[in-house]
Amino acid sequence: MKTQKKRYYPYIAINEHLFMTFAKNELGFDVPYSGIVKAKDVDYHYVTKRYDRINGLKYNQVDFAQVMEVKSTDKYNSSSEELFIAVNKKLSSKEAKLKALMFYYYSYLIKHADLHLKNMGALEIGNKKYILAPLYDLISVGVYNGESWDLGLPLKEPYKKPKNWKLNDFYKLAKLIGVSESLFKKKLERLLKHILLRCLSI
Numbered sequence: 121m122k123t124q125k126k127r128y129y130p131y132i133a134i135n136e137h138l139f140m141t142f143a144k145n146e147l148g149f150d151v152p153y154s155g156i157v158k159a160k161d162v163d164y165h166y167v168t169k170r171y172d173r174i175n176g177l178k179y180n181q182v183d184f185a186q187v188m189e190v191k192s193t194d195k196y197n198s199s200s201e202e203l204f205i206a207v208n209k210k211l212s213s214k215e216a217k218l219k220a221l222m223f224y225y226y227s228y229l230i231k232h233a234d235l236h237l238k239n240m241g242a243l244e245i246g247n248k249k250y251i252l253a254p255l256y257d258l259i260s261v262g263v264y265n266g267e268s269w270d271l272g273l274p275l276k277e278p279y280k281k282p283k284n285w286k287l288n289d290f291y292k293l294a295k296l297i298g299v300s301e302s303l304f305k306k307k308l309e310r311l312l313k314h315i316l317l318r319c320l321s322i
Contacts, residue, residue: 129264133166136259139230143255146318147311149223150254171254172243180244181253184210185237195236199276200224203237204296210242212249217297219252222307225290228271228282229315231262236272 129135137156144151154168172179185195188206207220220240227235234257241253271282275289294304 127264129259129261131163132259133164135263136166136257139260140255140258142318143226143258147226147314149226150219150252152254152256168256181241182244183238183241187242188237190237192238195238196272198237198273200271200273200282200293201276201296203240203273204293207240208297210250211252212245213251214298216251218299218303218307221290221294221297221299221304222311223252223255224271224293225308226311227258228285230258230260231265232259232271233261233265234259234272239272 133156137154140151140154143149152168152171154166156164156166159165172181184203184206185192187210188198188202190198204221207217211217211220223240224235239257241256242250243253244250274281275285275292280289290308291301291304294301
């Protein structure tokens with residue numbers, strides 16, 4: 121039996137830090153403070169500040185594999201529709217649900233390629249109310265492999281991998297969380313305009 125060669129992604133910690141920092145500083149996503157620390161060899165370690173412990177208080181966080189009662193080993197065995205149905209049920213406000221969808225689109229745009237059920241979470245803020253947890257594990261695999269578009273979870277009906285998605289597929293997810301096409305389009309245009317302006321200014 122032929123063994124699959126393990127992929128090597130050099131400086132993955134720097135990759136994560138850059139895309140997380142851009143999401144926070146340029147796009148306004150909720151991202152915890154983070155940094156990179158030089159390792160003993162030529163690589164780096166990625167470190168992040170805990171956001172579920174504040175002033176002695178502990179905030180409960182669950183990832184969406186836990187929310188959907190899916191085993192960690194089955195974190196890819198779902199669909200984007202099933203994820204956003206769970207997002208709609210778990211998150212307490214329309215704003216939090218929209219943030220989840222915008223994060224999903226940003227991940228698609230940078231070719232995250234490994235966004236699965238455990239890479240999105242919900243943070244309890246009291247009285248059994250949940251917001252979208254600050255973003256984590258955000259890496260652009262597309263930097264290493266330009267053909268990589270998969271988020272990890274395809275569309276179920278009809279079956280479609282993210283590399284084949286169109287804007288209408290995101291409208292479909294928006295509908296599942298009660299967000300209109302016009303609102304999502306407005307937020308999307310603002311996001312893309314800001315990214316383009318920042319890229320042109322480099």
